[in-house]
Amino acid sequence: MLLKSPWSPRLAGVEGTLCDRLVASLSEDILSGTLSGGDRLPAHRELAWSLGIGTGSVTKAYAVLERQGLIRGIKGRGTFVSVGSARRDALIDLSTNTLPLMLTDKLLSRTLSAISRRIDSDHVNLHPPAVGHDEHRRLLARWLGRQCVEACPEQLILTGSGQQALWLAFDILCGGRGIIVTERIGYSGALALARHRGHPLCAIGMDVEGMCPEDLDRELGDHDSNGRRRLVYVTPTVQNPTTRTMGAARRQAIVDICRRHATPIVEDGVYTLGNDPSLPPLVHLWPEGVFHVSSLSKSLSNGLRLGVLLAPPQGIAQARSALEAIPMTSSPVD
The missing domain is CATH 1.10.10.10 (Winged helix-like DNA-binding domain superfamily/Winged helix DNA-binding domain)
Structure with missing residues (x-):
């Protein structure tokens, strides 16, 4: 009993x-x-x-x-x-990457009520453009500008999540089974995505500032890639899972190396909000060679599934073509 x-x-x-x-x-x-x-x-x-x-x-x-x-x-x-005695200090859960509660019931109710008074029903009733509604792209461009990420609305692609934005960037730049060069210890979601899509991974050494320029230069200088396209996937600000952040000189060094080897960069900028303005995003240093990924779920609330991909002008046409095959458009309600 x-x-x-x-x-x-x-x-x-x-x-x-x-x-x-x-x-x-x-x-x-x-x-x-x-x-x-x-x-x-x-x-x-x-x-x-x-x-x-x-x-x-x-x-x-x-x-x-x-x-x-x-x-x-x-x-x-x-x-x-399972604990044997009382603890005086509050427990801090580090097992999951979760934001503190910021959207309370009252705040969410007021926000949705305000939106309902000026909502455009066409955004819900009509089939959305592949890259997202123009008005939504304009608003997201302004939001990115507050993070020191200068973006033209025409270069933004809205997706259902940051993970989908990564998926799209990987496919645009590498196609099928291209090589993804990234930090030795990296974001598990991106690594799982790369493996799912058949992209071989190449690990680059890290130090206190993240990806090591010397190791990256050595790897990109090796032309033995069997004809496969390559990209560099990197998180310069609060790298997941190590939380390391690159200084300004390190960021410039990474960009200079990739530019010299004509290798595009996918910059994961989901933790850029509130970043030191003296630490420029990589897309600011090389606008024509960096695909910048951002997301609301890591900035405002985990339940806001909205991803943003800032692509160079030459990447927009490729994105439209890819989105015709695999629609990733964000929800008009978000």
């Missing part, structure tokens, strides 16, 4: 989803010592029934708490508190 859980189920009175509120209440009771190490937690269905919520919310909350090291699930036995 299983022992009854000593926890009195409750949802914390904080803003957020039901999952967030359940995580907050359990975290508080575990860290305060109300629950002790080894205490059993209610079963998923039992807890969902007592709180009047879906079992999916309970499952998600338990998964979050397990990643945080606060609970553990034992197959066939149940879920238990």
Whole structure:
């Protein structure tokens, strides 16, 4: 017979989803010592029934708490508190790359209400252009300008996410099975995308500022690529996952090397918002050779799935052709 859980189920009175509120209440009771190490937690269905919520919310909350090291699930036995004593310091979860909550219910309600009063129904009712609506591109160009990324609206391509913008840039520059030269430790999403599309990866050494110019110069000077096109994929600001940021001299060195070897760059700029203006984006240093990728999900909220690709003029025609085969246009509602 299983022992009854000593926890009195409750949802914390904080803003957020039901999952967030359940995580907050359990975290508080575990860290305060109300629950002790080894205490059993209610079963998923039992807890969902007592709180009047879906079992999916309970499952998600338990998964979050397990990643945080606060609970553990034992197959066939149940879920238990895994910390032995109360902690005084707040827990900081570094297991996921998630922004803090910035779009509260009230802010989101006011924003959507304001948008509804001046929305253009044609943006929803009519088939959107392959590269995105002109008005949306104009607004995104202005937003990029605040990040020191000077962009003409005509050079912007809007996609459903930053990941899709990377997909499009890789395909434009490398086609099928081109070589992607990138940091030795890189963004898992981009690496998975490259492997999915059949692009061989070439790893470049890193130091405290990220990609090493000497290693890059040596690799691009090697002409043994079997006729495959190459591109350099790099994140100069808050590189994922190392968080390293290139100084101004390093950025110029990377651009000079790629320009000398006539190798285009895909710059991942999703973390550029709030960057030091003395650190120019690579696209500013070489506008005709850099494809710049940005995204709202890493700047405003994870749920805003809108990607932006700033392409040189010669890349726009290729992008239109690619988007005719694989539409990636962003949602008009976003």
